[in-house]
Structure formats: C-alpha cells, structure tokens
Amino acid sequence: MKRPTIADIARRAGVSKVAVSYALNGQPGVSEATRATIVAIAEEIGWRPNSAARALNGARARSIGLALCRPARILGMEPFFMELISGIQDELSAQSHALMLQVVRDHTEEIDLYRRWWGEGRIDGAILVDLHLSDPRVAVVESLRMPVVVIGHPSGSGPLTPVWSDDSAAVRETVQYLAALGHRRIARIAGLPKLVHTVLRDRAFAETCAELALDGHVVVHTDYTGEQGARATRRLLSAPDRPSAIVYDNDIMAVAGLSVAQELRLDVPGDLSIVAWDDSPLSQVVRPPLTALSRDIPAYGAHAARTLMSLIAGEHVPGFEDAAAQLTTRGSTGAPASSRP
Numbered sequence: 001m002k003r004p005t006i007a008d009i010a011r012r013a014g015v016s017k018v019a020v021s022y023a024l025n026g027q028p029g030v031s032e033a034t035r036a037t038i039v040a041i042a043e044e045i046g047w048r049p050n051s052a053a054r055a056l057n058g059a060r061a062r063s064i065g066l067a068l069c070r071p072a073r074i075l076g077m078e079p080f081f082m083e084l085i086s087g088i089q090d091e092l093s094a095q096s097h098a099l100m101l102q103v104v105r106d107h108t109e110e111i112d113l114y115r116r117w118w119g120e121g122r123i124d125g126a127i128l129v130d131l132h133l134s135d136p137r138v139a140v141v142e143s144l145r146m147p148v149v150v151i152g153h154p155s156g157s158g159p160l161t162p163v164w165s166d167d168s169a170a171v172r173e174t175v176q177y178l179a180a181l182g183h184r185r186i187a188r189i190a191g192l193p194k195l196v197h198t199v200l201r202d203r204a205f206a207e208t209c210a211e212l213a214l215d216g217h218v219v220v221h222t223d224y225t226g227e228q229g230a231r232a233t234r235r236l237l238s239a240p241d242r243p244s245a246i247v248y249d250n251d252i253m254a255v256a257g258l259s260v261a262q263e264l265r266l267d268v269p270g271d272l273s274i275v276a277w278d279d280s281p282l283s284q285v286v287r288p289p290l291t292a293l294s295r296d297i298p299a300y301g302a303h304a305a306r307t308l309m310s311l312i313a314g315e316h317v318p319g320f321e322d323a324a325a326q327l328t329t330r331g332s333t334g335a336p337a338s339s340r341p
Helices: 006-013 017-024 032-045 051-056 079-094 107-119 136-143 167-181 196-211 226-237 251-263 281-285 297-312
Strands: 063-068 098-103 126-128 148-151 161-164 186-190 218-221 245-248 273-277 291-294 326-328
Touching (some): 006 017, 063 107, 107 136, 126 136, 167 186, 167 273, 186 196, 218 226, 226 245, 245 251, 251 273
Parallel strands (some): 063 126, 186 245, 245 273
Antiparallel strands (some): 291 326
C-alpha cells in the first residue's frame, strides 16, 4: 500500500492540490468550509506530512538526532542508556517530536551522520553523549550552526549547551563513606579513560583519597563491559595487597565483580565492600543488594531533551545542572574485617 498523498485528498474533495496545500498549512485562499472538508478527509485516509518535503520548504523536521558510539550488543545490556533514552523519548513525545537513533562505530562516522541528517533536513537538532577530552565533534557540530545539547560537563562542551551533574561530589561522598567505615585500601574500576566524566571522577577519587591519607588507592580503566569488569576485579582481588572496597563505574561491572568475589569465596561485605555507579533494578536483585550511586536517569534525559527543544525554539539557554548522584547504602558495604573489634 502506498502512502496517502495530497493528490488523493484533492481527488476526494474535488479541489486542486494547491487548495489542499493551503488548507493543510493554514494559509488563506480557501473557505473555512472547504478547509474543514479537506482536513476531515486527510484524517480519514491517514495522511501525514512528508518530513523530507517539509524540510525542502524550510519547515521543521520535528525530530532530533542521537548517535551512540557503543557496540549495539553492549547497549542492550546497559541500563543507563536505556533509561536515558526513555527520558528523552518521553519528553519528545509530549512535544510531538521523534527521536532518530543510530549506533555508529567512531566519531568520524558520527560526524558524517550529523552532517547528513542536518543537511537533508531530517533533524532539528541533536544530543551528544560520551563527551571526550578535546572532542572533535564539538567544533564540527558548532560549525553546522545546528542546535545541540551536550550531556557532559561544561569543561569539555566548548560553546555548546551542556546538561550535566557533579560527578566529583558523588565520588567524594562515596570515598568519605567508605573511609568512615574503616576502609584504607579502596580501588576504582572505571570506564574509558578519554571520557570527560571518567577524568573528573579519577581526579576527585585521587584527591579525596589523598585528603583522607588512604594508603592504597588504585584505578583500573575498562570498556564498561561485565567481562572487563570481572577481569579487573579478579586481578585486584588476587593481589597480596587486595583492596577492601571497590567502586565501579556502572552496575554491570559491579554485578560481575560481586560474582568474582563469590567465586573467590570472599564475603561481601565482610571481606570486600562493593559500590556501583548508577542504580538500577539489577543492583537490587542480586544478593547482597548493591550500595549504589543513585540518580533519576530518565529525568536526566528529559532535561536534555527539554533544553534542546528550547534551543530549537530560538531561546537562550545557558545550560542545566542536574542533581548529583546520591549514595544509597545497601548490603554490599560494611566495615572491613580488619577494623572490627
């Protein structure tokens, strides 16, 4: 079946295609009775405006773009991105906009994608995620004069509008909590080292450990997968000076780390305390349930989408700082055995 067209409506209404165009675009040139008839026929046959044709006329595409430079198989297991996208989609749906989502292999492919989408009038703006140090995407999309929101810290967003939360504050709260429990050797199994938020978390972790005079802190970088999280955990826990607490950069790696600890017959939290970044149902169904850094990720995505819609409308938006993640304590953290009386 082919899509209903303006010609189909004109034939049913007994008018010209020009009259149909005037009626559907709210332009003068047809009577109100004719306009009502045309609109009713369009509704009856399921006609919808062609976004490509509207773009050629300078009309908005009523969609925004989001490219994710992560393997698709990993995204399917990553609660953070699923919740972020759900928040973006909810906000866009409320404003009758669509989300164009595509997985890309690298930043070069992502840049080419945005150039094509924007040049063809397929999107009204875009959301950038996973901000890198000296990110090449920032200058390119800024040169396109396309409305863009960066989900990332202002220190790396350049002239683009950022939506972010204070990751450094969350790291400090976590390390201070673990130190108060008596932990002296704390490790962090982090994500990709070139990501801006990883760098900020690394810095806050090192500074807080130094302030508290913790004598054995270490950071291991991974690709966020459970496999690498488990491998890093096994290496840390097999060392003679193993940590008594590990903070993970996502819940997938934290759950994998819990499995490794149980495989090595270590008690959690007696022998090892575990903290996961970004709470999810996954953190709560394991035993013991994981202490986690919690935030409203769908709301985070909605704030990004709302900020972008304001930019598209021509408003001046300085950026938006979302609430920092808060520590939610559960059964995976406690005082280390060495500090108990």
